[in-house]
Amino acid sequence: MGESVFRVGDEVQALVTNPVGHTRLPNYVRGRRGRIESVRTAHPLPDETVRLARKGEPATVYGVAFTMEELWGPDAEPGSELVMELWEPYLRAVSVDATADATVDDDVER
Numbered sequence: 447m448g449e450s451v452f453r454v455g456d457e458v459q460a461l462v463t464n465p466v467g468h469t470r471l472p473n474y475v476r477g478r479r480g481r482i483e484s485v486r487t488a489h490p491l492p493d494e495t496v497r498l499a500r501k502g503e504p505a506t507v508y509g510v511a512f513t514m515e516e517l518w519g520p521d522a523e524p525g526s527e528l529v530m531e532l533w534e535p536y537l538r539a540v541s542v543d544a545t546a547d548a549t550v551d552d553d554v555e556r
Contacts, residue, residue: 457540484509
């Protein structure tokens with residue numbers, strides 16, 4: 447297991463993915479942008495654990511803060527955030543290019 451990719455304060459985007467089988471990445475955060483609030487310890491990625499029928503490789507878990515407006519649109523409660531624990535493979539750095547695509551083709555089982 448290597449060093450964590452993201453640091454507190456980094457802007458990230460959750461992947462847009464539709465994997466076959468189990469994932470701990472909720473639909474409502476896919477493609478949404480958030481901010482790393484905390485860096486937690488590494489744990490096996492549940493997706494791999496289920497797919498491989500054994501513990502997968504550990505990956506860093508982050509507390510990622512999403513604004514309610516980012517998740518639910520302009521009618522959401524302003525100033526509120528939801529913090530989710532997400533594994534590193536679910537996240538991409540927000541690039542300078544605002545049109546960067548976080549889509550991953552996961553529709554087939556590996």
